[in-house]
Amino acid sequence: xxxLLEEFExxxxxxxxxxxxxxxxxxxxxALFMLLAITASTTLMVLAMRPQALVxxxxxxxxxxxxxxxxxxxxxxxxxxxxxxxxxxFTVFVFILFCNIFGMLPHSLAVTSHIxxxxxxxxxxxxxxxITGFVRHGVHFLQLFVPPGAPKFMxxxxxxxxxxxxxxxxxxxxxxxxxxxxxGHILLGVFAGMTVSLLAAGWLGWLGILPLAVNVAxxxxxxxxxxxxxxxxxxxxxxxxxxxxxxx
Amino acid sequence: MDxxxxxxxxxxxxxxxxxxxxxxxxEEVRGEAKPLKMSSVGFDFLGAxxxxxxxxxxxxxxxxxxxxxxxxxxxxxxxxGITNVWKALxxxxxx
Numbered sequence: 001x002x003x004l005l006e007e008f009e010x011x012x013x014x015x016x017x018x019x020x021x022x023x024x025x026x027x028x029x030x031a032l033f034m035l036l037a038i039t040a041s042t043t044l045m046v047l048a049m050r051p052q053a054l055v056x057x058x059x060x061x062x063x064x065x066x067x068x069x070x071x072x073x074x075x076x077x078x079x080x081x082x083x084x085x086x087x088x089x090f091t092v093f094v095f096i097l098f099c100n101i102f103g104m105l106p107h108s109l110a111v112t113s114h115i116x117x118x119x120x121x122x123x124x125x126x127x128x129x130x131i132t133g134f135v136r137h138g139v140h141f142l143q144l145f146v147p148p149g150a151p152k153f154m155x156x157x158x159x160x161x162x163x164x165x166x167x168x169x170x171x172x173x174x175x176x177x178x179x180x181x182x183x184g185h186i187l188l189g190v191f192a193g194m195t196v197s198l199l200a201a202g203w204l205g206w207l208g209i210l211p212l213a214v215n216v217a218x219x220x221x222x223x224x225x226x227x228x229x230x231x232x233x234x235x236x237x238x239x240x241x242x243x244x245x246x247x248x
Numbered sequence: 249m250d251x252x253x254x255x256x257x258x259x260x261x262x263x264x265x266x267x268x269x270x271x272x273x274x275e276e277v278r279g280e281a282k283p284l285k286m287s288s289v290g291f292d293f294l295g296a297x298x299x300x301x302x303x304x305x306x307x308x309x310x311x312x313x314x315x316x317x318x319x320x321x322x323x324x325x326x327x328x329g330i331t332n333v334w335k336a337l338x339x340x341x342x343x
Contacts, residue, residue: 164300164328165335172295172332176288232288 004189008113008182033111037098045094066094070234077235078242085241088128092121093234100181100226104219112229113181118174125237126170133244144243173236180229184222191215289336293329300325 013032016024048063056064070090074082096112103110111117133141145162146155191211198208304321308314 160324161327161331164324165296165331168296168299168328168332171299172292175295175298176291179291180288 004186004193007107007109007185007189010109010114029109030111030114030117033099033102033109034095034117037095037102037111040102041094041098073231073235074238077238078245081245082238082241085128085132085238088125089234089237089241092125092237093230096121096177096233097227097230100230101223103181103185104222104226110181110185112177113185115174115178118177118233119170121233122170122174125173125240129240129244132241133247136244137247141244141247144247169240173233173240177229177233180225184218184225188215188218188222191218286337289333292332292336296329296332297322297325300328 010028010030012026012028014027016026018025044059045063048059051057051060053060067090070093071086074086074089078085099111099117102108103113133144137143145159145166147158147162150158191214194211195208195215198211199205201207300321301318304318304325307317307321311317
């Protein structure tokens with residue numbers, strides 16, 4: 001039986017094009033699915049909004065609903081001042097959503113099940129937060145690490161905790177997405193393997209219908225998780241952005 | 249013309265549109281977002297402990313302070329994790 005982790009393997013699809021340091025950079029299957037996600041999402045958005053009808057059709061409705069959902073969420077959680085950051089959050093949301101959904105195709109790779117991709121997105125988010133914070137509030141942005149109303153003798157300890165709490169955020173944000181995608185896909189693999197094993201178990205073979213039924217349910221659930229995790233990533237991005245904009 | 253079924257339908261639809269528009273969307277989204285965040289609040293704790301433990305391990309390896317780095321950073325990691333969960337559940341002031 002093939003390894004459960006085989007579907008997450010990254011392999012080269014071209015000869016190395018150039019190298020950074022000693023690390024050769026080639027076009028991998030991960031890059032292919034990222035490219036696919038970007039192409040598909042851009043095509044959807046551009047083509048769906050082409051009619052610009054007053055009464056939207058199905059596709060235009062889809063694009064408008066996605067846009068409005070994230071726009072309302074951003075202004076709802078981070079305030080009106082977060083409008084300039086809406087394009088970034090919307091792009092991240094659509095990219096993660098399409099990567100997750102393309103990962104559900106058989107023989108495909110769920111790009112977001114690799115933590116490096118999520119950390120790369122989270123780091124760019126935190127670069128934005130730090131730059132906006134320091135540009136808007138100057139040195140006062142460091143007050144973020146000083147909880148208001150805390151007793152003086154507790155301050156050194158609390159500042160360390162607040163500092164690490166901020167440092168840990170990009171990682172917990174990416175671990176959440178990575179773990180959900182990885183676990184879901186492994187679960188699908190486990191139940192598929194169980195079906196095959198039961199089929200080979202002689203007169204007990206008819207029991208194989210049970211894990212198969214579970215797999216059908218999990219497949220549906222995974223589509224929900226694909227959407228939910230992309231949305232949670234966007235919500236938490238907006239929540240973290242609020243610190244840089246409002247400061248408490 | 250008053251009892252024309254078509255115009256009654258349109259009037260009912262207009263009432264429904266008005267009703268749907270009256271609900272502030274931001275409020276609705278904020279209400280939805282909270283259980284969503286709660287559903288995966290464990291990762292806030294896990295992430296804090298993992299990252300802090302890794303930092304401690306790294307400090308041990310580079311500074312040769314074995315095993316104090318990882319012990320201290322694990323303790324800090326637990327504290328940070330609890331703070332993060334506390335914040336994620338909507339209590340902004342860690343007191």
